[in-house]
Amino acid sequence: MESINEAQKELLELVALLRKLRAPGGCPWDRKQTPRDIGRYLLDEAYEVCDALAGTDALHVREELGDLLFQILFIAEIASEAGQYTLADVLREIKEKMIRRHPHVFGDVRVGSAGEVKSLWQEIKKRERADKGRDENPFVNIPRALPALKRAQKITAAASVLGFDWPDAESVRLKLKEELGELDRALKDADARKIEEETGDILFTLVNLSRFMNVDAEDALTGCVEKFLRRFSYIASELQARGRTPHQSSLAEMDALWDEAKEKGI
16 A cells, blocks of 8 residues: 555655646646646546546546546646645645544544435535535436436435425336337327427436436446447358448348347357
């Protein structure tokens, strides 16, 4: 395990490097960046970290974590230059927040399970927001930049806490059937705006159903997409062995290869 001093040394050197990039005579591209510019890269890097974590290559995870950390330091450095806050402020605030939200570790509160810890965290978070006079809108802290499925699931979960929810999964399934019927009518009328709206309603209802089944909708769809890619790769590989491409093959032949991939557990 590395020492704190070693990590501190590397962090200070990285901050010094960043400041050199931003200084007069540094990198023109780095000097022109704004927090909003870096925010876009920050999101990209966060997704790349998640992709790396889904694999088994620890060195790849390490590299992506470095890329993500650099974007965070970059934003803090721009803010420091503007006199808004410093990296020390960022570190101090998150340290103090973690201490406040773990009274069962740093105080005398007793908890018996991870579920109790989660409830305690939410209660402390709610009190903090009230103390700061912030909007009690339950959706205000759900980022708009989240993927739509993830955002929808968080929003419906927040609404559920307020009692605005379906009574059970079967009720959601009936709603899904209703929404499919409405899409059928929109398709029959060839109403493009209504088709888009009803498609959104179906996806939103499916997210609700996922939540009732304790399934993360974003993870479920991601897994399905990866499965599709594996099976289509199998189809393309098998067709190549036969001297053909998908464009040169029939749908029936590709369907048969899809079923073959499925039988092989691909």
